[in-house]
Amino acid sequence: MTQHLTTGERVAWYRHRRGLSQEVLAGLVGRTADWLGKAENGRIELDRLSVIRALAHALDISIGDLIGEPTLLEWSADSGRRTVPALREALMDYRLLTPLMSPATEGAPPTLTALRSDVGEIWDAYQGSRFGLAARQLPLVLSDALLAARTYAGREREEAHGLLALTYQGAAMVLGKLGENELAWIAADRGLAAAQQCGSDVIMGSLFRSVTHCLLSTGRYETAVSLVNDAAGVLERGLAAASPALMSVYGTLFLTGSMAAARSEDRATTQAFLREAQTLADRLGGDANHMWTAFGPTNVAIHRVATAGELGDVQVAVELGPQVDTSGLPAERRVRHSLEVARALSSWNRTDEALAMVLEAERISPEQVRHHYMSRELVLGWIRGTRGRPSRPIADLADRLRVV
Structure with a gap:
């Protein structure tokens, strides 16, 4: 019902459903009724997740309810016509939870070489912003990885568990x-x-990052910061002689933590985490993609821009963002950065430049732009803020994103 509303309009919609006045809701989040009125009608952009979290908490809803998630994964040649529901069925299949309930004749497990290749294809699809393709492949690869983890023994079993962990991630x-x-x-x-069954700090660190992302997506920012600190304590034992893969995983963990700290409005921790990540990036010596992290100096710069935006330092994001050359990074990272820069430019009423950034991101990955809340929010805001008819490029983009 709220699919075609801006975040501010969703706040108003849920506020009415809760029977709250603007004065009451504003008081619950430490703001004025005038501020809330402007936010609800689009005169103030709700572009900081720390603020959105406070509103969601006061309204007793999820952050996803206010930013328009979840979204529909559209059918494509990549995805086929069995998308998220098929993956949900795979994750919720009770027979996969314990070997005691497994089918009697599961067949031969895949070779570890074949399974490594399949897992790599899923991660390559993710980094290429081909989420439909990854969603389509995941149920089968997950089944194969579970079978391998139950069938193999010794070191092969450990590797199978590592591949299973990466599949789940x-x-x-x-x-x-x-x-x-x-x-x-x-x-x-x-x-x-x-x-925990594979004996690899690299894979353990990679999964710590994934859990941190999940905490971020549900607004548990302080918990995410605590997890990063705890996980760093576990991983730092092997850091002195760390491989490039472990350095990349460790550094990326701090980048994820910097976003959590920024959304908690904790500037000191944000900067501390960014400094730690920069130290690892310098030690690595350049951009790389070990363990599909895209970690290096460029990714650290991307997070400096993103955390500046979350902390409300729009000028920093506007000045630094366009200077970051992301051309050597995977599509997912490039598009995410473009949307961050577009948001910052839009907040300074540089709509034409922001639109150009979104259109370039769409050229790189239509699928990611279509599914990201930030691109939808930008386009809806431009349409709502236009007197008369929006420009043809904005109207066409809105049609492709199906937000109007």
């Missing part, structure tokens, strides 16, 4: 992109359990 990351936060949490939780 891939599911969590894809589901998070699609706004399916509860399913993402289930996948991340099971992935972390599998990671």
Whole structure:
């Protein structure tokens, strides 16, 4: 029902459903009724998740309810016609939870070489912003990985559990992109359990990052910060002689933590986490994609822009954002950064530049732009703020995003 509303309009919609006046809701979040009125009618942009979380908490709803998630994964040649429901069935199949209830004749497990390749394809699809393709492949790969983890023994069993953990993590990351936060949490939780059976700090660290993402998506920012600190304590034992993969996972964990700290409006921790990530990026010596992290100096710069936006430092985001060259990074990272910069530009009424950023992001990955709340919010805001008919490029983009 609220699919075509801006975040501010959703606040008003849920406020009416709760029977709250503007004065009461504003008081619950420490704001004035005048501020809330402007936010609800689009004269103030609700573009900081810390503020959105406070409103969602006061309204007793989820953050996803206010930013328009979950969203529909549209059918495509990549996805076929069995998308998120098929993955949900795979995650919720009780027979996959314990070997005691497994079918008697499961067949031969896949070779670990084949399973490594299949897991890699899922992560490549994720980084290429081909979420439909990843969602389509995940149920079968998950079944194969579970069978392998139960069948193999010794070191092969440990590797199978590592691949199972990465499969669950891939599911969590894809589901998070699609706004399916509860399913993402289930996948991340099971992935972390599998990671503990594989004996790899690299894979364990990778799953810590995934759980942190899930906490972020549900607004549990302080908990996410605590998890990053605890996880860092677990991983730092091997940091002195760390491989590039472990350095990348460790550094990316701090980048995720910096977003959590920024959304908690904790500037000191945000900067501390960014400094830690920068140290790891410098030690790594350049951009890389170990464990599908896209970690390096460029990703640290991307997070400096994103955290500035979350903290309300729009000028920093506007000045630094366009200077970051993301051309060497995977599509998912490039598009996410473009949307952050577009949001900052739009907040300074530089709509033409912001629109250009969104259109370029759409050229790189139509699927990611179509499913991200930020692009939908930007376009809806531009349409609501236009007197008369919106420009043809904005109207056409709104039609492609199906927000009007």
